[in-house]
Amino acid sequence: MMKKKLAMAVAGIMVIGLLTGCGGKTTETQEPVTEQEASAGEENDVQEPGGGVDSSSTGEGLIGVSMPTQSLQRWNQDGDNLNKFLTEMGYEVDLQYADNEVPTQVSQIENMITKNAKVLIIAPVDGGALSAVLSEAKEAGITVIAHDRFITGTQDVDCVGTFDNAKVGALQGQYIVDALDLENAEGPFNLEIVAGSLDDDNAAYFLGGAMEILQPYIDSGKLVVRSGQTTREQCATEAWQTDVAQARMDNILTAYYTTERLDAVLCSNDSTSLGAQSALKSAGYGTEDLPFPVLTGQDCDIANVKAIIAGEQSMSVFKDTRALAEVIAQMADTFVKGGEPEYNDTETYNNGAKVVPAYALDPIVVTKDNYKEVLIDSGYYTEDELK
């Protein structure tokens, strides 16, 4: 039922996307705009810290949207899309980015509570660090929706809208299996792993989903991780930063691959994949004699889609931020109107304090072969943005 409605909603978004692109930017922010964001062709209305919309203004009321950072393209798109859908529904939106800092996010949320927000939509910097401020929100009668990233260790989260994160990892793992033809090829092949931030619960699901596919090949010796680094802790990339991923991959290449060649890198997302790509280029990869290894990603950031087109990255996993924003805006609106949103998973999202009802969207593999269809035909990007 919800699936059908959602398919219609997504089709609707595709049409809106075709007509308008990804929407204008009315972001209130305290963070600098990055190169990556600038390349997405968007504008910012920068507002001073502490500024924001007044909850007493007209319309359906205030909704607080707390995003982790503007340094990654996707959160800018998430913020823009939420802002667009909620504004169209008649809400005032207080959209804030936390510069990847927990204290900043907490004080921004406190500010939203003070301003009598009706709903808080939060993509946490650290999913386990919001219990105290969310208990304040609950006391004030405010609904809390986790956006994309799970919020753990608290009763005070009402629902989560996300993508099937284990499936994201499984798609990445399966891509490596198919690209190296692990079922038939003799091997062995060398693999390294670049995972996400330890404070992001999603990162565990990405890696878990991928390793479920890849571990049997590591166990049988067909895949060899020469660095020996396979645990989440060993492969983590603090705050998903490109330069952190690059530095770790530089070290791995220097220590383990002076005579051996790297055949595949499992990168959990696009920002870490960019870091791995820079390290590989510095080590001489990207030539006829030494081609790029099979390299995964996630998000379909513009820089990475360009890398896919250029043959430097093999694939990314597309998570349509328009569809997620639509689902979450509908959840918020339903709560404000006294209803209960429809979910497609009421069993698996256990945050350690309760099972949180969820709506999880489906991720899609994007490669050189289908990027036009998935990203351009749907209006997510224009052809020019990918040049």
Ligand code: BGC
């Ligand atoms: C999101 C990914 C994103 C990563 C880094 C994760 O929680 O699900 O889409 O690449 O954070 O921001």
